[in-house]
Amino acid sequence: MSMPRSGLLSPRSLVRKFMPATARKPAWLPRQASAPAGRLTPSLGRIGSLEVRLARSPREIRKAQMLRYHVFYEEMSAIADAEAQATRRDIDAYDEICDHLLVLDHDTVERNAPFGRKKPRIVGTYRLLRQEVAERNGGFYTADEFDIQSLVDRHPQFKFLELGRSCVLKPYRTKRTVELLWHGIWAYVLMHRVDVMVGCASIAGTDPDGIAEQLAFLHHNTHPPQDWRVKAVDHRYVDMNRMARTEINERQALRDLPPLIKGYLRLGAYIGDGAVVDRQFGTTDVLVVMPVSALNSRYVNHYGADAQRYAS
Template sequence: MSIELLDRKSLLDGGSASAAPGQSVSEGLYGRIGSLETRLARNEREIDAAQAVRYRVFVEEMKAQVAPEAARLQRDIDSWDAVCDHLLVVDRAIEGDPEDQIVGTYRLLRHDVAMVHGGFYSDSEFAISELVSRHPEKRFMELGRSCVLPAYRTKRTVELLWQGCWAYALQHRADAMFGCGSFPGVHPEEHALALSFLHHNTGVRGEWTVSAKPELYREMDLMPVEAINARKALSAMPPLIKGYLRLGAMVGNGAVVDHAFNTTDVLIVLPIASISGRYVNYYGADAGRFSS
């Protein structure tokens, strides 16, 4: 599951952000636009609040299936939460405690942590361990469980989430990011145009080749290349996947149907060296633009 359900606008266009006065990237605050800030969760209460936001989006809105205990608590929670960092977008204009101000979240898992806790979450669907083993000199970073409350699915929120991921990647010297991008529903054929476009135009190659696990593999090559209208395919694409493509991302071989989350997942692979210079310049090559 997923790096979807964010803005209906571009991940990357417009807006501006700045760090709060007297705070820096090293303190976990990555940026601010108006009353919105992005930073890491600072305590268990904030992680619990992020899980509540995820429950509202994934279960109540998307009809994902969760364990009975998670349903009782009204939290989307799993064992990975204890080892991941939790990126937040908070709205300081909301009255209440900091955990009441959380409107969006992203779960981040860096390489060194994953290696001592059984690997990466996405390895349950895609052959991540094979990809990582081919690059012993590189540091990977996984993005997941991204969601934003409906009223905050705006350009500003998405921009702050991306800025947070970028600053975090620089902090931890990541060489590549990856994560599952989701199409709604469990019938890949309903997304034949978009999936076929991804297969023919953005597929992983060379050293970055990675595929869905054989027992889960669903074909993405559902239409011949000559039948694909690129404009219509991009229009049918979930907005965040389009955003990652603009950055320079590739898409793994094969899709996976996630029945629990009611999605069809593809793997997004984004080597840091492949990120478009336009966006590196915009957000800052060292994230210094967003520090005090």
């Protein structure tokens, strides 16, 4: 299962718009990358040969960017700029301030690994941006498409986490890999006491009328309570109410929705007001909002209140 850019569990969240030139690399990033072996970020879970954990080095982040390039640009319909074409990596300024969640396959050694050094292959990734880090560095990526700041301002007592740039290598788009990604996110949420997860999720295509039934299904069935409503920014707002509820074939609309969005809905996520067309990535994005307190109890029970289900 491939998950578009953003953010949320955004194939997706992705970036055309770079952060301000004043944005700086937070102090914790180089420390994480160069920590002694005994202090490396721990494993967050394991199923067989697959492990989920945070990236430990700039090299691993580069490998995650290469995976994103392969999925977004070579497999999907994103349009690469000169830098992406030259490096064959999906890169933006947010990569320097985010944590990068990885799924690694220890049974498949990556190509060109140095002789005598086995490097497990990175087969899945998610990008995680905590509110305190975003606020020190120009804000959330999602703010380019949705009025996320109004939501944050309404809930000053809560800690927010933005999910994005999610993708999985095609042979690994299985329940096992996705379960590990979510197990890693849940462990991260508990570790940092996150209260709300947000991010973009994408539907393939840039013609809203061509995906009218999917957008209308989301509009009529995923309204959040007033306190959790968020609109697309005015100059990019695309109305999702494109069909009357009575005209929607709900079973077909649900089948047509990307697996990522269906997964969010099963978790109990809300969908924002309005969509945004992202022509660079060839998608139409919707905003996903997931207060931890509103998560489906089956999800919490499945992974464990202490995220120990797949702990290694």
